[in-house]
Amino acid sequence: MTASRVLVLNSGSSSVKYQLLDMRDSSRLAVGLVERIGEQVSRLKHTPLAAGGGSREWSGPIADHDAALKAVAAELAKDGLGLDSPELAAIGHRVVHGGKHFTEPTVVDDAVLAEIERLIPVAPLHNPANLTGIRTAQALRPDLPQVAVFDTAFHTTMPESAARYAIDVETADRHRIRRYGFHGTSHAYVSRATAKLLGKAPEDVNVIVLHLGNGASASAVRGGRCVDTSMGLTPLEGLVMGTRSGDMDPAVIFHLARVGDMSIAEIDTLLNKKSGLIGLCGDNDMREIRRRIDEGDERAQLAFDIYIHRLKKYIGAYYAVLGRVDAIAFTAGVGENAAPVREAAVAGLDPLGLAVDPELNAVRGDEPRLISPAGARVAVAVVPTDEELEIATQTYALVGGTDMRAHRAGND
Numbered sequence: 414m415t416a417s418r419v420l421v422l423n424s425g426s427s428s429v430k431y432q433l434l435d436m437r438d439s440s441r442l443a444v445g446l447v448e449r450i451g452e453q454v455s456r457l458k459h460t461p462l463a464a465g466g467g468s469r470e471w472s473g474p475i476a477d478h479d480a481a482l483k484a485v486a487a488e489l490a491k492d493g494l495g496l497d498s499p500e501l502a503a504i505g506h507r508v509v510h511g512g513k514h515f516t517e518p519t520v521v522d523d524a525v526l527a528e529i530e531r532l533i534p535v536a537p538l539h540n541p542a543n544l545t546g547i548r549t550a551q552a553l554r555p556d557l558p559q560v561a562v563f564d565t566a567f568h569t570t571m572p573e574s575a576a577r578y579a580i581d582v583e584t585a586d587r588h589r590i591r592r593y594g595f596h597g598t599s600h601a602y603v604s605r606a607t608a609k610l611l612g613k614a615p616e617d618v619n620v621i622v623l624h625l626g627n628g629a630s631a632s633a634v635r636g637g638r639c640v641d642t643s644m645g646l647t648p649l650e651g652l653v654m655g656t657r658s659g660d661m662d663p664a665v666i667f668h669l670a671r672v673g674d675m676s677i678a679e680i681d682t683l684l685n686k687k688s689g690l691i692g693l694c695g696d697n698d699m700r701e702i703r704r705r706i707d708e709g710d711e712r713a714q715l716a717f718d719i720y721i722h723r724l725k726k727y728i729g730a731y732y733a734v735l736g737r738v739d740a741i742a743f744t745a746g747v748g749e750n751a752a753p754v755r756e757a758a759v760a761g762l763d764p765l766g767l768a769v770d771p772e773l774n775a776v777r778g779d780e781p782r783l784i785s786p787a788g789a790r791v792a793v794a795v796v797p798t799d800e801e802l803e804i805a806t807q808t809y810a811l812v813g814g815t816d817m818r819a820h821r822a823g824n825d
């Protein structure tokens with residue numbers, strides 16, 4: 414029996430999403446989520462799809478990502494899908510910051526671990542959790558290849574004109590300050606899937622991808638290669654997000670330090686965790702914000718308007734960067750589910766060939782779909798992302814499994 418399973422771990426600052434896949438047909442054997450790690454009550458939800466059973470939920474304290482992964486391993490073992498299985502070929506890890514160095518999925522060794530650790534200052538919310546996930550997985554299965562798939566990799570094709578900040582070149586180079594971009598696994602997957610939806614090869618289409626989750630980013634993809642993206646040195650730049658400010662005058666930071674008497678650590682927390690939608694209206698969940706707007710809540714409406722204004726600016730900017738745009742693709746939690754966000758983001762852009770058909774926009778579903786009117790110059794699409802499948806596919810290909818690229822969205 415050849416090992417054909419891949420476990421994918423997507424460790425966030427306070428959560429772990431995981432999937433166990435059988436790469437012979439890319440089917441999911443189990444999926445799950447551990448949330449609120451480090452809080453008094455953490456929650457684990459495990460769904461053993463292969464076993465046909467329903468979801469199991471568990472609440473209780475899970476102190477850190479090490480404990481979280483051990484709890485996941487215990488749940489998998491209950492269904493005979495434990496990490497000790499000889500059918501497991503590799504474990505694939507989402508690693509958020511890979512710097513300039515990692516342009517491809519990489520089998521983890523000590524040097525790779527050291528580099529991920531060195532990048533912690535530029536991804537303080539994400540890289541420590543990614544590292545713990547890898548180390549715990551290594552301890553559980555020292556014989557298995559651990560593969561790191563980097564959020565930054567897809568963006569390494571950006572030209573210097575997009576990747577560099579206009580600051581002193583020597584200072585920037587000394588501290589490796591440049592725009593790296595994130596959510597690259599999603600931007601890559603979704604731009605390919607969008608080309609497929611249009612019945613074209615990725616090389617032949619220019620796409621603006623809007624990844625709108627809790628973290629949010631836009632990218633301009635020309636012929637399958639990223640030419641610009643909205644996140645920068647860290648995942649703080651760009652769009653308005655659930656808890657992050659996105660773009661603002663950097664002098665706000667000096668002002669808060671000098672006049673507001675705040676420390677750098679306090680400002681960091683303010684901009685990363687207490688800004689964006691939650692800072693503007695007290696909620697970071699778009700469902701809740703829409704509910705409040707329907708009740709006439711003005712703060713929620715203003716937060717929504719600021720979110721949309723920024724999104725629209727990026728659509729315009731990337732339209733100009735690409736020159737010719739074939740499609741705009743909405744993805745991730747907000748992009749896939751929030752029809753009012755999609756409608757508002759393209760409202761008034763008819764002169765650019767952009768419009769949304771209200772009936773098509775109201776359709777819900779898991780499949781990629783067009784929401785622009787028939788005959789529109791630019792296709793507007795909802796394209797569900799699947800970072801876990803993409804990580805599994807890249808991981809399996811790297812460790813010598815059958816190259817599943819033909820099965821990936823957009824390539825078959």
Ligand SMILES: Nc1ncnc2c1ncn2[C@@H]1O[C@H](COP(=O)(O)OP(=O)(O)O)[C@@H](O)[C@H]1O
Binds near residue numbers: 750
């Ligand atoms: N039905 C829905 N309507 C509007 N927004 C939704 C819906 N479902 C999820 N969301 C939004 O998606 C967000 C989470 O997106 P997701 O891509 O899962 O984020 P992340 O991976 O960054 O945790 C939630 O904060 C919520 O605002």
Ligand SMILES: CC(=O)OP(=O)(O)O
Binds near residue numbers: 425509595626
């Ligand atoms: C990089 C990033 O912002 O990731 P997430 O959306 O998972 O927080």
Ligand SMILES: [Mg+2]
Binds near residue numbers: 626745
């Ligand atoms: Mg996400």
